[in-house]
Amino acid sequence: MNEKVKDIAFRIKGLRLLAGYTEEEVSKAVGLKTDEYSRYENAQDDIPVSILYELADYYNVNMTEILTGTSPKLHDICFVKKGEGLKVERYDQYSFESLAYKYSGRKIEPMFVVLDPDNSPDMVSHKGQEFNYCLEGRMRVIVGKEVLDMEPGDSLYYNSTIPHKMVALDRKEAKFLTIILL
Structure with missing residues (x-):
């Protein structure tokens, strides 16, 4: 660990x-x-x-x-330079970067995500709703029984209590923006 x-x-x-x-x-x-x-x-x-x-x-x-281990302090505005988001290492298949971690009391969790093309994650679920916007590469999103292939510019909004996962396609990493309603 x-x-x-x-x-x-x-x-x-x-x-x-x-x-x-x-x-x-x-x-x-x-x-x-x-x-x-x-x-x-x-x-x-x-x-x-x-x-x-x-x-x-x-x-x-x-x-x-x-x-x-520290509390976010910003209340009115939070600016994060490219590459300076908080890295969240939770799964081998995903690389998360929190983009608003300095903002206190946020109602959404925006993250930049990179999918590893060599791994397929397990289905997950969590409270709230989720929005995904494909930025680069192609990705398959499975939400319950629905299977959707996304390309740059495609977006998806769904109930994140439904088990879901994202998988990179074409043996290339895929990058997307996700916004989770907390």
């Missing part, structure tokens, strides 16, 4: 202890088996982004606090 994953695990354990909850209470609240939650909290497994969102919501903290 890399150091970032260990740091995130340490922070979620700290939040639980500060709140006075047991692992069983938190795991039930976020819809996990206790042993699965315990593996995340003890940095034995990488924590899916969807679970991080659930934990942030459960503890009423900003996702940036869980990822970095």
